[in-house]
Amino acid sequence: MKRTLLSLVTVALVAVTATAQREKTEAAWDEGKVTIDYGSPKWRNDFAEQMKKTETWRLGNNDPTGLKLTCGLVTASGPIPAGDYKLAMHKTKAGAWDLLVYEGDGFYSKKMKSWAIRPASSSDKAEISDALAITLGDKKTLQVRFGPHNVVYPFQTVKMHKPVEADFARIKTSVNVMAIPCASTITKLGCGSASISPGGSKVTWAMSLTVDGESCSLHFVNDRATLISGGKDAAKANIEQLKKRMENADENGKARFAARIKREEQSIKKLDADAAAMAGYKDKHTVTGKVSARSTPTSTLAFESERIKGGIILIFGCGEKTATFDVSPRSFRARSR
Numbered sequence: 001m002k003r004t005l006l007s008l009v010t011v012a013l014v015a016v017t018a019t020a021q022r023e024k025t026e027a028a029w030d031e032g033k034v035t036i037d038y039g040s041p042k043w044r045n046d047f048a049e050q051m052k053k054t055e056t057w058r059l060g061n062n063d064p065t066g067l068k069l070t071c072g073l074v075t076a077s078g079p080i081p082a083g084d085y086k087l088a089m090h091k092t093k094a095g096a097w098d099l100l101v102y103e104g105d106g107f108y109s110k111k112m113k114s115w116a117i118r119p120a121s122s123s124d125k126a127e128i129s130d131a132l133a134i135t136l137g138d139k140k141t142l143q144v145r146f147g148p149h150n151v152v153y154p155f156q157t158v159k160m161h162k163p164v165e166a167d168f169a170r171i172k173t174s175v176n177v178m179a180i181p182c183a184s185t186i187t188k189l190g191c192g193s194a195s196i197s198p199g200g201s202k203v204t205w206a207m208s209l210t211v212d213g214e215s216c217s218l219h220f221v222n223d224r225a226t227l228i229s230g231g232k233d234a235a236k237a238n239i240e241q242l243k244k245r246m247e248n249a250d251e252n253g254k255a256r257f258a259a260r261i262k263r264e265e266q267s268i269k270k271l272d273a274d275a276a277a278m279a280g281y282k283d284k285h286t287v288t289g290k291v292s293a294r295s296t297p298t299s300t301l302a303f304e305s306e307r308i309k310g311g312i313i314l315i316f317g318c319g320e321k322t323a324t325f326d327v328s329p330r331s332f333r334a335r336s337r
Contacts, residue, residue, distance in 0.1 A: 027136035031157040032071025043147040072178035074156040077115040104231045111230025122151040161303040168329045172197040177303040184319030201277035216323035220285040235264045289325035
């Protein structure tokens with residue numbers, strides 16, 4: 001991709017206007033619905049000159065660009081289960097621009113968990129797109145147009161199985177699994193997520209599956225602590241930038257910046273509340289299961305569940321194998337210190 005593509009996203013850092021419009025694009029595909037909301041700044045010729053010595057930009061202006069999935073996505077960095085995420089862009093060593101899907105509050109930082117989607121095509125055209133436009137196409141693509149720049153990303157979507165919803169000791173528990181391609185032998189295949197909601201907050205574990213011969217294990221990892229750290233750092237840095245901008249702003253500008261600072265401060269408070277909710281639970285947990293033969297082989301991950309007293313039976317079908325796990329929510333609690 002040409003270096004001039006930098007101007008495509010640099011505007012997100014330098015163009016903050018009172019009249020910037022929040023746009024939305026969405027698509028309902030067979031596997032589920034994808035919704036994106038973003039700030040749409042106007043193109044200016046001087047954006048081509050505003051090139052920074054950094055590799056990552058947010059896509060849009062004002063608040064971060066949001067992504068909501070009711071389906072899963074398969075990416076170069078692994079599968080993404082349904083949920084709420086944010087978008088940014090990142091330049092690879094080869095000079096291509098990856099689309100970043102990331103978890104966390106605020107703008108992207110390297111401490112946040114992210115997945116990369118590589119571009120299917122990119123070009124610079126003579127015709128100008130007057131404002132940033134993000135569109136989702138019928139052929140499962142995301143297209144970014146801004147000024148003369150045009151980038152297209154493929155979206156490889158997968159269906160989500162019906163979620164498991166249960167209550168244990170008045171705490172809501174949810175398990176979400178993707179119908180992702182799989183074989184009989186797999187190693188830590190990212191397949192979904194499990195979450196609980198204690199005290200109004202949400203604690204979520206990324207879930208991956210290993211099936212090897214006659215043994216199988218289900219791995220749960222909660223890296224929210226790292227995400228919280230990165231989110232707080234990003235929010236604090238943004239507050240400092242906003243305070244500097246306030247110094248030379250008019251009264252209307254000061255009011256806008258003050259409102260944004262307040263939102264960042266509220267974000268930090270929420271992150272602190274999430275950290276407190278997580279304190280009583282393990283960051284990592286592994287459950288060993290049992291392997292049996294499947295009567296009907298499957299090329300995509302099959303999933304069933306059964307509620308039992310004090311726990312949940314989770315059943316995964318992969319290739320010619322079935323992996324069964326007895327999962328107790330109590331085992332996720334951290335030991336008292």
